[in-house]
Amino acid sequence: MTKLRIRAALSSDVGLLAEIDRACFREDIAFGEIEFAHYVTAPCAVTWIAEHDGGPFGFAIAAFERLHRAATLITLDVLPGYRRARIGSTLLSACEVSLAKQGISELDLQVDTSNAPALAFYAHHGFARRRLLRNYYGIGTDAYLMQKTLEGDQTNSGLSF
Numbered sequence: 418m419t420k421l422r423i424r425a426a427l428s429s430d431v432g433l434l435a436e437i438d439r440a441c442f443r444e445d446i447a448f449g450e451i452e453f454a455h456y457v458t459a460p461c462a463v464t465w466i467a468e469h470d471g472g473p474f475g476f477a478i479a480a481f482e483r484l485h486r487a488a489t490l491i492t493l494d495v496l497p498g499y500r501r502a503r504i505g506s507t508l509l510s511a512c513e514v515s516l517a518k519q520g521i522s523e524l525d526l527q528v529d530t531s532n533a534p535a536l537a538f539y540a541h542h543g544f545a546r547r548r549l550l551r552n553y554y555g556i557g558t559d560a561y562l563m564q565k566t567l568e569g570d571q572t573n574s575g576l577s578f
C-alpha cells in the first residue's frame with residue numbers, strides 16, 4: 418500500500434463515501450448520499466477520509482454540539498481488505514483530535530450488539546457500554562450506546578493532517 422493519507426472530506430467525495438458504506442454495512446442500515454452530503458458540509462461535523470494513491474478506503478464522521486461539549490461518532494468504515502492495519506484507529510484519532518480542538522469532551526456512539534469486531538475495536542479505544550438500545554437498528558436488532566471521555570490535550574497524538 419502506498420503511504421496512508423488522512424484528509425477532510427469534500428462534497429465531491431459523497432458518492433465514494435456511500436459506496437464504502439454499502440461495502441461495510443447491510444443495505445438497510447447503510448447511509449445514502451443525502452446523509453453524507455449533509456455531514457460533509459455541516460459546520461458541526463467532521464469527516465475524515467483515509468486514502469492512498471488508489472483512492473479512499475475508509476472514513477469516519479463525528480457530529481458535535483459545542484453547548485454540551487458532546488459528540489457522536491456517526492460512522493467509522495474501513496473497507497474489508499484494509500482492516501486490522503490501524504486505519505480505523507487512525508481515523509478515530511483524527512476525529513478525537515479535531516473534536517478536542519472544538520472543546521468537545523464526551524464522545525458516544527451506537528453499535529450493533531452482534532458486531533463483535535466493532536465492539537472489540539471500541540473497547541480497545543476506551544469506550545464503555547452505557548446502555549442497551551433495544552431495536553435500535555430495526556425489530557430484533559439491538560445496539561449498545563458506548564461512550565468515552567476525551568482527553569483535553571490530544572496534541573501529542575502523533576497525527577499530522
Ligand SMILES: CC(C)(COP(=O)(O)OP(=O)(O)OC[C@H]1O[C@@H](n2cnc3c(N)ncnc32)[C@H](O)[C@@H]1OP(=O)(O)O)[C@@H](O)C(=O)NCCC(=O)NCCS
Nearest residue numbers: 441493494495500501502503504505506534535537538541
Ligand atoms: C470496526 C472497524 C472500523 C475497525 O477498523 P480497523 O482498521 O480494522 O481497526 P484497527 O486495525 O485500527 O484495530 C485496532 C484494534 O481494535 C481491535 N480490533 C479491531 N478489529 C478487530 C476484530 N475484527 N476482532 C477483534 N479485535 C479487533 C484490536 O484490538 C485492534 O488491535 P490489534 O489489531 O493490534 O489487535 C472495521 O472493522 C470496520 O470498518 N468494520 C465495518 C464497519 C463497522 O462495523 N464500523 C463500526 C460500526 S459503528
